[in-house]
Amino acid sequence: MADSSAAAATHHAPGHHGAAGDVTKRDLLQLIALAGAAIGGGAIAWPLIDSMNPSKDVLALSSVEVDLTPIIEGQGIVVSWQGKPIFVRHRTADEIKQAQQVKLSELLDPQAGLDKDRVKSGHDQWLVVVGICTHLGCIPLGNKPADPRGEYGGWFCPCHGSLYDTSGRVRHGPAPLNLALPPYAFESDTKIKVG
Amino acid sequence: MRPMRSLLAGVFAIGLLAAPSLSVPVRAEEEIQMPNMGWKFEKLFGTYDLASAQRGFQVYSNVCANCHSMALLHYRDLSGIGLEPEQIKAIAAGVTVPQGTDDQGAPKEGPATPANQFKSPFANEKAARAANNGALPPDLSLIVNAREGGPDYIYGLLTGFVEAPGGFKMQDGMYYNKMYPGHQIAMPQPLQDGSVEYTDGTSTSLDQEVRDVVTFLAWASNPEMVERKQMGVRIVLFFVFMTGITYAVKRRLWSDVH
Amino acid sequence: MAGLHKSEFANPVINWIDTRLPIFTMMQKEYGVFPTPKNFNYLWNFGALAMVILMIMIITGIFLAMNYQPNTELAFNSVQHIMRDVNYGWLIRYTHQNGASMFFIVIYIHIFRGLYYGSYKTPRELLWMLGVVILILMMATAFMGYVLPWGQMSYWGATVITNLFSAFPVVGPKIVTLLWGGFSVDNPTLNRFFALHYLLPFVLVGVIFLHVAALHITGSNNPLGIDVKSPQDTLPFHPYYTVKDSVGICAFLAFFAAIIFFFPNMLGDPNNFIPANPLQTPADIVPEWYFLPYYAILRSVPNKLLGVCMMFGSLIVLFVLPWLDTSRIRSARFRPVYKWLIWVWVLAFVVLGVCGAHKPEGIWVILSRVATLYYFAHFLVILPVLGKLERPLPLPESISQPVLGRRGGGPLLGAAAAKPMEKA
Numbered sequence: 001m002a003d004s005s006a007a008a009a010t011h012h013a014p015g016h017h018g019a020a021g022d023v024t025k026r027d028l029l030q031l032i033a034l035a036g037a038a039i040g041g042g043a044i045a046w047p048l049i050d051s052m053n054p055s056k057d058v059l060a061l062s063s064v065e066v067d068l069t070p071i072i073e074g075q076g077i078v079v080s081w082q083g084k085p086i087f088v089r090h091r092t093a094d095e096i097k098q099a100q101q102v103k104l105s106e107l108l109d110p111q112a113g114l115d116k117d118r119v120k121s122g123h124d125q126w127l128v129v130v131g132i133c134t135h136l137g138c139i140p141l142g143n144k145p146a147d148p149r150g151e152y153g154g155w156f157c158p159c160h161g162s163l164y165d166t167s168g169r170v171r172h173g174p175a176p177l178n179l180a181l182p183p184y185a186f187e188s189d190t191k192i193k194v195g
Numbered sequence: 196m197r198p199m200r201s202l203l204a205g206v207f208a209i210g211l212l213a214a215p216s217l218s219v220p221v222r223a224e225e226e227i228q229m230p231n232m233g234w235k236f237e238k239l240f241g242t243y244d245l246a247s248a249q250r251g252f253q254v255y256s257n258v259c260a261n262c263h264s265m266a267l268l269h270y271r272d273l274s275g276i277g278l279e280p281e282q283i284k285a286i287a288a289g290v291t292v293p294q295g296t297d298d299q300g301a302p303k304e305g306p307a308t309p310a311n312q313f314k315s316p317f318a319n320e321k322a323a324r325a326a327n328n329g330a331l332p333p334d335l336s337l338i339v340n341a342r343e344g345g346p347d348y349i350y351g352l353l354t355g356f357v358e359a360p361g362g363f364k365m366q367d368g369m370y371y372n373k374m375y376p377g378h379q380i381a382m383p384q385p386l387q388d389g390s391v392e393y394t395d396g397t398s399t400s401l402d403q404e405v406r407d408v409v410t411f412l413a414w415a416s417n418p419e420m421v422e423r424k425q426m427g428v429r430i431v432l433f434f435v436f437m438t439g440i441t442y443a444v445k446r447r448l449w450s451d452v453h
Numbered sequence: 454m455a456g457l458h459k460s461e462f463a464n465p466v467i468n469w470i471d472t473r474l475p476i477f478t479m480m481q482k483e484y485g486v487f488p489t490p491k492n493f494n495y496l497w498n499f500g501a502l503a504m505v506i507l508m509i510m511i512i513t514g515i516f517l518a519m520n521y522q523p524n525t526e527l528a529f530n531s532v533q534h535i536m537r538d539v540n541y542g543w544l545i546r547y548t549h550q551n552g553a554s555m556f557f558i559v560i561y562i563h564i565f566r567g568l569y570y571g572s573y574k575t576p577r578e579l580l581w582m583l584g585v586v587i588l589i590l591m592m593a594t595a596f597m598g599y600v601l602p603w604g605q606m607s608y609w610g611a612t613v614i615t616n617l618f619s620a621f622p623v624v625g626p627k628i629v630t631l632l633w634g635g636f637s638v639d640n641p642t643l644n645r646f647f648a649l650h651y652l653l654p655f656v657l658v659g660v661i662f663l664h665v666a667a668l669h670i671t672g673s674n675n676p677l678g679i680d681v682k683s684p685q686d687t688l689p690f691h692p693y694y695t696v697k698d699s700v701g702i703c704a705f706l707a708f709f710a711a712i713i714f715f716f717p718n719m720l721g722d723p724n725n726f727i728p729a730n731p732l733q734t735p736a737d738i739v740p741e742w743y744f745l746p747y748y749a750i751l752r753s754v755p756n757k758l759l760g761v762c763m764m765f766g767s768l769i770v771l772f773v774l775p776w777l778d779t780s781r782i783r784s785a786r787f788r789p790v791y792k793w794l795i796w797v798w799v800l801a802f803v804v805l806g807v808c809g810a811h812k813p814e815g816i817w818v819i820l821s822r823v824a825t826l827y828y829f830a831h832f833l834v835i836l837p838v839l840g841k842l843e844r845p846l847p848l849p850e851s852i853s854q855p856v857l858g859r860r861g862g863g864p865l866l867g868a869a870a871a872k873p874m875e876k877a
Contacts, residue, residue, distance in 0.1 A: 029444045033699070036437045043433075047541035048516050055520075056538040060271045060310040239715060267533050333727075336533070340718060341726035376736075416726075419536070419543040426544075427714020434707035441699040448696055452491060452688065 063195030065187065068126065076143035078131060081194045085131035085139055086182055087155075088192070091166055095153060096124050099167035108170050109177045115167045118178075120186060128184050128192065129168040133157040134177035140164060155179075227374060229344045230351045232406075236413055237346065240428070242421045243414045245277040250393055251411025252276060254404050257391050259335065262327060262382075264315035267336035268415055271309035275418045276411065283309050290314050328368050330381035339409070339416040346409045348374065353405045356384035483669050488687035489694055490675035492852050496570075497673070497694075498701030499563040505702055506556045507661070511654050513549040521601065523647035525640045528603035529728040547717040553595050554720045555709050557743035560588060569795055571783030572674040578775035580667040583660060585771045590657050595741070597650040603643065604725030605735050611638045611646070613738060617751075620761040637731060678783025679848055686852035737812065745809030746802050750828065752813045753821040763825065770832045777832050779840025787846040791839060794831065801827040 064081045066088055071077055076089035091099070099115040107113045119127055133140050135157065141147040142155035142164075150156035152165035152172070162175035169178040184194040235241045252273065255265070270287040274280070287307040292314055297303040307314065317323035324331050333341075342348045351374035359371035359378075369379040386408070389399045397403060414420075460471035460478060471477040520539050522531035535542035564584070567573055573581035600611045615632045619625040634641030672681060681687055688694070712719065720742060724735045740748050747764050754760035770777075785792040801824040808821035 029440060029447065033437070033440045033444050036433075036440060040433065040437065043430075047544050048512065050540040051516050051542060051545055052519065053540055055534070055540060055542070056271070057269070057310070057534065058538075060269070063308070267530070267537065272537070337726040341723050343723050345723075423543065423547075423714050423717070427710065430710045430714060431707055434703050434710055438700060438703040438707060441696065441703050445696045445700050448692060452693070 061195075063193050065191060065193050068190045068192065073125070075145060076127075078143055079194070081182060084182075086194055087127070087129050087131040087143060087168070087179070089127040089129075089143070089166075091125050091127055095166040098153065099165060102165065102167070102169070106171075107178075108173065112178065112181065113169060118167050118169075118181060123186060123189075126192070127166070127168060128182060128194070129179040130182050131155075131179065133159065133162055133175055134170065134179065135160055135162050135173075135175040140179075227351075227376075229347050229374075230354075232347055232350055232409075234346050234410070234413070236410065236420065240424055242424075243276070244410055246395065247407045247410040248276040248414050249278065249411075250391075250395070250397060250404075251407035251409070251414075253393070254386070254391050254408040255335070255411055258385055259408065260313075260316060262316055262323075262332040263335045264317070264332075265313045265336045265415060266315055266334055268313045269309070270307060270311055270313070272418060276414055280309070287311060328381060332382070335412055335415065337416050339413045341416075346413050349409050349412060350405055352380075353386055353408070354401060483690075484695075485689065485691045487669065487690040488672070488681070488684070489690045490673055490681055490686060490852055491688045491693070492675050492677060492686075493673070493694070493697070494676055495697075495701060496562065496566040496676075498698055498705075499559050499566060501698040502559045502701060502705050503556065503563055504661070505705075506552055506559060507654070507657065510549060510552045510556065511658075513545050513552065514651070514654065516545050517549055518651060521647070523601070523644045525603060525643055525729070528601065528643060532602045544713070547713045551709070551712050551717060551720065553598060554741070554743065555705075555712075556591065557595070559705070560591065561743075564588070565799065567674075568798075569785045570674055570676060571678050571778070571780075571785070573775045574778065574781075574783050575775065577667075577671050577674065580664060580671060581775060582772055583664040583667060585768065587657060587660050587664060588771075589768055590653055590660060592744070594650060594653040594657065595743070597646040597653070599741060600638075600643065600646045601650060602725060603729045605727045605729055605733075606722045606725040606738070608638060608729035608731065609734055609738050610740060611642065614740075615642075617761050617764070620758045622758070639731075674783060675852060676784060677786065677849060677852055679852065682851040683853070739810055742806065742810075745807075746805035747809075749805040749809035749821045750825050752809075753818070753825040763829075767828060770829065774832060774836075778836040779838075780836075780843060780845070781840075782845040782848070787848055788843055789846060790843045791836075794835060794839070797827065798831045801825075801831070 061082050064079060064086075066077075066079050066086075068088070068090070071088065071090040073090050074092045074095075076087050078085045078087060080086070096115075102113075102115070104110045104113050112118060115124075118129075131139050136159060138157050138159035140155035140157040140162070142149040148156045150163035150172070152163050154164040154166045154168060154171075156163055157175065160174050161172070162170060163172035164175075164179055165171050167178075168181075170176070182194050184192050187193050236243050255263075270283050270290075273283050273286065278286070287309050290307040290311070291304050292307040292311050294303045294305045317326060320331060339345045339349060344351070352372060355372045355374035356370060357373055359365055363371065363378070365371060366379060369381060370383050371378055372380045386401055386404050388401050390401075390404055391399060393399055397407075417423075457472050458475040458478065460468045460475065462468045462471050462477055467477050517535060520531060520535045520542065522528055532546065535546050537543075539545075567581065567584070596610070596614060600607045615629055615638065618628045618632065621628065630636065632642070633639065634645060675681075722739065727735075739745070747767060750767050751760045751764040754763055780788060780791065782788050785795055804820055804824040805828065808817045808824065811817045813821070
């Protein structure tokens with residue numbers, strides 16, 4: 001409103017009869033009132049926005065247990081955890097060796113890049129990763145025997161051609177990051193619990 | 196001051212309009228005297244007595260849960276009565292619940308997790324009726340909100356099992372209760388002195404057990420209450436302050452009008 | 454360039470927009486310098502308050518709809534999911550639930566102000582009629598909203614109210630089946646009520662726009678009920694009434710917040726915490742408090758069709774009120790008899806509300822019949838006759854004149870406020 005010169009002349013006209021001191025006092029009061037309105041507006045907006053964040057039941061979503069016995073060596077399965085695909089891959093001895101020989105300098109994303117950081121010690125044959133391409137969220141191919149796995153033997157993302165190796169590390173863009181590792185633990189040698 | 200008088204008249208009108216709705220809850224008590232227990236959580240800024248609510252959860256689990264579900268609650272919600280995550284995990288793990296299907300498609304069972312709902316004692320309504328002489332034990336998740344008189348009524352009901360007065364005709368399989376509308380209830384007296392054993396040394400008189408379970412049920416009906424009241428104090432004060440400020444601005448602005 | 458608006462705003466961005474789409478000029482005219490009678494009392498806050506509450510209801514409603522499930526199997530639990538699991542869900546839901554009551558409190562006072570100060574009289578008849586349309590739309594919206602939580606009162610309220618239409622001969626039962634989308638209140642009913650409950654508030658916004666547009670053509674009435682005669686009678690809407698409305702809005706929000714945070718279920722019914730059960734009717738069915746007077750009118754007549762007609766008639770009669778009241782004096786201040794009778798009418802309305810909350814037996818039947826009789830007689834008999842018989846008090850010369858007489862001099866008003874009003 002104060003943008004209008006015409007309005008500015010009008011609004012305060014009757015007030016100008018008062019002394020100058022009155023005007024400053026009123027301005028201070030108005031400032032407090034406007035600040036209060038701004039604070040109030042923000043405080044009211046927050047609960048509404050926060051209501052769109054995950055609710056308590058979503059946050060408490062139970063963990064999922066995976067039985068490893070049916071997974072044939074050289075193949076992988078997909079399980080759903082918190083609505084996301086989790087790849088569980090039973091690696092062959094060759095694939096493990098291949099994954100362990102890669103040097104950090106060869107990687108696009110050296111973060112958690114060594115194979116030993118990506119599996120649980122003593123369970124080298126089991127690779128568990130979040131099966132979401134770090135580029136734009138597609139699900140890479142490579143679990144079924146007939147799937148293309150790309151030249152690094154891991155996974156191939158059909159959307160934009162990103163390639164992952166047998167440790168789930170990105171080796172060819174456009175994906176910027178390695179496949180994420182979900183929290184999981186071995187309950188026994190043949191059973192893991194994700195989450 | 197005419198405007199002032201009109202304003203007061205308006206306020207009076209609101210009061211009158213609101214009056215009938217306020218009088219609604221009082222109607223049911225034609226003959227039944229509702230006890231007035233003065234619950235701490237019913238006070239304007241009152242909170243739940245968490246120790247009492249925890250004992251009440253024990254009463255519910257040991258006694259009420261044999262027939263009454265609380266399907267709107269999850270084990271994780273128990274953090275609201277002050278239980279630690281480890282305690283909640285242990286409580287949940289002691290309950291066996293269906294867990295979808297196994298890899299062959301057969302139904303699977305396993306220990307519950309904090310994310311699970313409270314397990315219901317019966318599979319469905321028909322099973323519940325069949326096991327209770329045709330009467331359906333109501334779900335207790337919202338029971339304090341769902342009854343006229345709220346916690347006082349529940350207290351009165353659980354302590355209201357007395358001998359039927361002479362000449363009162365009882366149907367078979369019904370029990371006399373001085374609080375229950377019609378006085379004939381299908382539920383036998385669920386709690387007596389010493390129905391549970393408290394680990395904290397609190398007396399297990401009927402009165403204490405009922406106070407505890409009512410506190411627990413009141414929390415279950417309104418788990419947000421404490422947070423709500425705390426937030427309310429700040430918000431109401433904020434608007435009162437803003438009313439004062441805007442009124443001062445208004446007075447100053449209008450001082451030259453009239 | 455002929456079509457371009459000549460904007461007077463100094464800010465270049467605002468000027469650029471305003472030249473092409475003069476919304477800033479419009480806002481300036483309608484809410485900035487808009488000449489408003491200077492003698493409003495605080496009862497004139499309630500229109501702005503109603504706008505604020507409508508906004509609160511729409512915003513909270515949109516966020517509730519993100520988590521609500523309009524399905525008989527899921528509805529009750531989805532509301533409890535909002536109350537227990539969604540972040541601040543309880544706050545949003547309690548605000549929406551109690552907001553409905555707040556809306557009716559505010560609107561009833563707003564209507565009372567219109568009745569007391571004769572705001573429905575010429576030239577504001579259409580403004581008033583649009584207001585009655587708003588009231589009816591609000592009632593429909595509130596009724597359908599109350600069904601959504603799918604508690605016992607939701608279900609049985611929906612059953613009873615939709616069955617009202619069965620009173621009409623021949624087509625009645627067909628209308629009811631159509632409303633239900635089945636042979637009882639069930640999933641199709643709930644689903645369509647949700648769709649309409651979401652739609653109607655936006656229709657409401659449209660009608661309110663017309664209501665306000667009509668107001669800005671005729672100009673506001675005022676506590677003296679006399680027309681604005683000179684620029685000395687008015688003040689620019691901003692900042693005088695924006696600030697005065699802010700006082701009322703803050704005070705009202707304090708009251709509203711106290712209800713939400715400390716007595717959120719005071720206006721609710723315990724039965725609605727029990728999931729809907731089509732096989733068992735609760736012992737007392739009572740509508741929400743704001744429907745109680747109409748409910749009492751319905752029950753005061755022993756004939757089904759007549760009762761329904763009287764209930765709808767109690768709202769329809771408001772449409773013709775501008776022509777039933779034959780007095781040319783607007784404000785009750787200068788009508789020595791009407792001034793009391795309007796309070797009798799308010800009393801009748803309140804008595805009807807109290808009767809509606811009680812079982813229709815004994816004294817309550819008689820009371821509700823007497824009050825119903827007065828409700829209609831007030832409009833249909835007393836107002837037409839009173840206008841001819843009553844001797845009004847002398848009206849002041851102008852809005853500023855009695856003040857001038859008391860204070861001996863008024864302030865000079867700014868140039869914009871000095872523009873004479875073309876109408877009213």
